[in-house]
Amino acid sequence: MSQWPIPDEQTASVEPVSADGQLVSEAEYWQDWYNTGDLSYEWNNGRLEEKPVSDFETFQVYLWFLELLRHYLRLQPIGKLVALEMGFRLALRSGTVIRKPDLAVVLDTNPVALDLTHSSYHGVFDLCVEALSTEKPAYVHRDLVVKKAEYAAGGVPEYYVLHREHGNLAFYGRTRGSSVYSPLPTEGSGDDRLVRSRILPGFQFRVSDLIRRPDLDAIRRDPVYSSFVLPEWTRAEQEQVQAEQARLQAEQAQAQAEQARLRAERTQAQAEQARLQAEHDRDKASRERDKLSRERDEALAEARREVAARAALEAELASLRNRSS
Template sequence: MPTVKHASIIKKDQDVHEQRFEIDIGSTPEYADQMPRSQAGLRVTEEEFWQTYYHESDIIYEWNNGILEEKPMADYLSFKMYRWFLKLLEEFLRAFPIAKMIGLEIGFRLALPEKTSIRRPDLAIILHANPVDIEDEECTYRGIFDLCIEFLSDSKPQDVTRDTVVKKLEYCQAGVREYFILDRKGRETAFYRLDRHGKYVPLPQLPNGIIRSDVLTGFQFRVADLYNTPELLELVNDPIYRSYILREYQAERQHADAERQRADAARQRAEAEQQEKLKFAAKLRELGIDPKSL
């Protein structure tokens, strides 16, 4: 049976005593009962899902036409990619506030031609032009996201299939205008947009591996940077990112550069004036005139 080793330090009258004990989780009902058990695969009604499972804090569930599906656990590489891309989106939306970014497992309902599902993308975008907004205290979205982003971890094959096949079809049929699949190993990374026939087609990859969003006009990034995750300061002078990364920093730096240039120009003018004065004084001396007498 698995055990948990615990050591505690007790201070009393300046004496320090160390206590050690072991807990056998398997033989301790109160601990075993507290261990969350996945209900993935359980058939529940949509009403039961919203009432019982949507707000579950230990395990995050989605609902696929009556079946509970557990969202897989992320690993650190996925988190690094997630954090970097989140910063990128935050910078873009700070520079161009045209949308809201959604996260923290906020879900939306997809009423599809042959079924209904409830999905909770890792990140999502709601354009201000979207007819359905989300209020500050809402924990679900009543409309259809404009852009959904899923981050793959090294999970079970069925979890990968869910994001790359099942959700791709669902988001397409529901009218999600763009769908990004970001795989920290690069095998399944893909970027889709709806074409005029309502089908997902890959976003064109520009030279040097640049992806440019149609939904977020002006938002672009280098695919290789998803894996390199460079610091934002490293991107300030990069023409791919310069239009939206650290705009305040860029403005402050430009202001400082302008002030430095003005100071340099003033110094150069003062030096030039001093040189002219020295030349004039030398000319007066050649004529036998003491400059101090003037």
């Protein structure tokens, strides 16, 4: 039998009760509601606003974008990423709000440094990112309209809204001297257009990539991202390819040198054969000349012998004629 207590049905189905819309003072918010465990709340001029949870696919968009920002700031350490429900206070003409962006960046040039021991930020973020929840129209309105106006009026230089659908993606920036947002400049058209940050030099991304979310190996090879996503991997890979090419070229050069050596050896062997053949031909010609000379000498000697024999015979005949007469 199990030794663990079995909760009754009523206890198992208890869910935290939302305090969305409840009126509390700012002091009460910071003390009792800022770090509540079950539900997360922002504070809008005296009223609690429950922070909604995005769907899983939008969360994947958020993670992909977070990874892109992490790679950028690793290579260009000009600021720090902030997440984990860290809030900041905006004193606006319409009232004070405390917002907890899903993701934020504090640049090193920000006049208010990020205190590593604080659970809230006492300045104004340089970039705020919200992962949009479309569960209720009010959530969509809050991120795309209300927070857009608040962040712009509060001095947040750039504001991005992420979502799994193209139509709910938004990327805003404040121009110098303006307290309202306008869409960040893009390059190209359609969903493949490039968005470029003004406050993060060189940081850019394709809108369509937020939906497709190509893997790390693909984006590091993509010219859009290759300058800040693991360029050292790409350099090492290129160096390895170059080293392999150099090795192959060295082997090819060695093979060519070996072929040249073999050709030289063949040429030398042919020359040696030609020399030996010439010597053989000379020796043969010399032997033939010697043979001809011997045959000529023998013929001359034989002719001399014949002449001498005839002369001796003629002398003997002449002697015989003299004696008979």
